[in-house]
Amino acid sequence: xxxxxxxxxxxxxxxxxxxxxxxGLDAAGLLSSVDVVSTVSGGSVFGGAxxxxxxxxxxxxxxxxxMRAELAKGxxxxxxxxxHALALPxxxxxxxxxxAEAFDRIFYEGLTLGGLPERPLLCVNTAVLNTGQxxxxxxxxxxxxxxxxxxxxSVDLPVAPMxxxxxxxxxxxxAAFPIGLKPVSxxxxxxxPRDWGAGTDLAQLDALELTDGGVLENLGAESLLKRGPFQxxxxxxxxxxxxxGLWRPSVKDRAESAFMGVASAxxxxxxxxxxxxxxxxxxxxxxxxxxxxxxxxxALLDPAQRTPALDDYLGATFSGLRSxxxxxxxxxxxxxxxxxxxxRLMQGVPRWRLMELARRAGAASPPAGADTSEGVEDYLRRIxxxxxxxxxxxxxxxxLAGVRRANAVATGFSALTPQNLDALRDHALWQVHALxxxxxxxxxxxxxxx
Numbered sequence: 449x450x451x452x453x454x455x456x457x458x459x460x461x462x463x464x465x466x467x468x469x470x471x472g473l474d475a476a477g478l479l480s481s482v483d484v485v486s487t488v489s490g491g492s493v494f495g496g497a498x499x500x501x502x503x504x505x506x507x508x509x510x511x512x513x514x515m516r517a518e519l520a521k522g523x524x525x526x527x528x529x530x531x532h533a534l535a536l537p538x539x540x541x542x543x544x545x546x547x548a549e550a551f552d553r554i555f556y557e558g559l560t561l562g563g564l565p566e567r568p569l570l571c572v573n574t575a576v577l578n579t580g581q582x583x584x585x586x587x588x589x590x591x592x593x594x595x596x597x598x599x600x601x602s603v604d605l606p607v608a609p610m611x612x613x614x615x616x617x618x619x620x621x622x623a624a625f626p627i628g629l630k631p632v633s634x635x636x637x638x639x640x641p642r643d644w645g646a647g648t649d650l651a652q653l654d655a656l657e658l659t660d661g662g663v664l665e666n667l668g669a670e671s672l673l674k675r676g677p678f679q680x681x682x683x684x685x686x687x688x689x690x691x692x693g694l695w696r697p698s699v700k701d702r703a704e705s706a707f708m709g710v711a712s713a714x715x716x717x718x719x720x721x722x723x724x725x726x727x728x729x730x731x732x733x734x735x736x737x738x739x740x741x742x743x744x745x746x747a748l749l750d751p752a753q754r755t756p757a758l759d760d761y762l763g764a765t766f767s768g769l770r771s772x773x774x775x776x777x778x779x780x781x782x783x784x785x786x787x788x789x790x791x792r793l794m795q796g797v798p799r800w801r802l803m804e805l806a807r808r809a810g811a812a813s814p815p816a817g818a819d820t821s822e823g824v825e826d827y828l829r830r831i832x833x834x835x836x837x838x839x840x841x842x843x844x845x846x847x848l849a850g851v852r853r854a855n856a857v858a859t860g861f862s863a864l865t866p867q868n869l870d871a872l873r874d875h876a877l878w879q880v881h882a883l884x885x886x887x888x889x890x891x892x893x894x895x896x897x898x
Contacts, residue, residue: 452680454668457489458688465688468873472880492622522863552616562611585618791821841878
């Protein structure tokens with residue numbers, strides 16, 4: 449069994465939420481099967497610290513205790529109040545440098561990319577401001593995509609070896625929120641080999657400017673989905689990003705916006721352009737996927753239409769995986785979200801999945817009225833699913849009030865109260881238990897025909 453774990457951005461809130469995800473995976477017997485950890489921003493702080501602890505031989509319990517204690521203290525104040533802050537007025541030292549130094553002192557202890565373990569393989573995602581592409585730090589170095597001149601076809605560039613590059617600096621590049629934290633520069637002839645990117649437009653650049661990975665993709669899932677060293681079939685996504693909601697601009701918002709414009713004017717325009725380009729590329733991909741998907745669905749629904757073309761499509765779509773399933777089987781996926789709640793999760797179980805679970809349990813199909821949260825929960829219990837651990841963690845959280853508490857925690861790197869640490873941990877924990885019971889199928893891993 450091989451699992452890819454994506455840890456989203458979201459500052460200290462994300463780190464506290466991911467702690468609950470790890471605890472849940474360990475209790476469910478899945479944590480030891482995690483082969484890849486793909487991280488963004490606050491998830492990079494947490495994921496890097498966990499992998500560094502593994503490299504030192506620390507137990508999960510020891511790591512969790514350490515992480516909780518540090519989250520209770522916060523990071524920004526400690527970074528800015530260190531003696532290194534005396535260098536801020538002079539060229540060459542930035543707030544991002546101070547944050548990297550604090551992370552290294554607290555978690556990484558001088559660990560470099562070359563010192564990272566082979567398993568789980570850590571992928572620290574950042575955003576390359578020059579190109580609008582995701583950049584990835586890992587034990588082999590740094591990789592990203594470029595463009596051939598003069599066309600637009602993206603190609604993966606050779607890995608730039610960086611065995612001595614500090615993990616703390618890679619994490620700082622991933623967490624350098626564009627408002628107030630300067631990008632991390634990778635200079636040609638310094639961190640980057642002089643001939644790196646030859647044959648692409650990147651050869652014109654003297655340096656790559658790296659900022660918060662959440663600018664392009666805040667989940668960390670993209671690296672698990674795309675072909676390459678981090679691609680994974682079964683996935684767990686721990687999403688602690690800001691919950692969406694209605695925006696009502698206030699006087700405080702306008703004041704903050706004015707400050708942000710002054711503090712980060714040099715990169716705000718570029719970020720706006722990158723987001724537009726990213727959205728356009730994503731939409732083009734979705735349109736073509738919809739076309740191919742409709743064709744494949746029509747062929748699958750009519751066995752008479754099964755042709756070598758369909759076999760070729762399926763083979764091209766699912767081949768080349770790092771953990772390639774052979775023969776092809778369905779993915780396992782746990783989507784753990786900070787904006788999730790019990791009733792919505794239950795009501796969101798699709799009917800086809802209820803019918804599969806019924807068949808596996810040798811029970812009757814769910815009645816037509818079993819589409820409410822209470823109806824689905826009752827049916828799942830009647831066919832033998834154990835929702836007890838999930839229900840216990842949800843009750844400890846405080847139900848919907850606890851969910852709202854977790855969502856109200858700020859996404860910066862400030863200190864968290866014990867109550868908020870508990871809420872975020874339990875909020876992730878109950879979801880892992882519930883999703884594992886409803887969606888994860890260990891038998892499909894042993895029998896790909898299921």
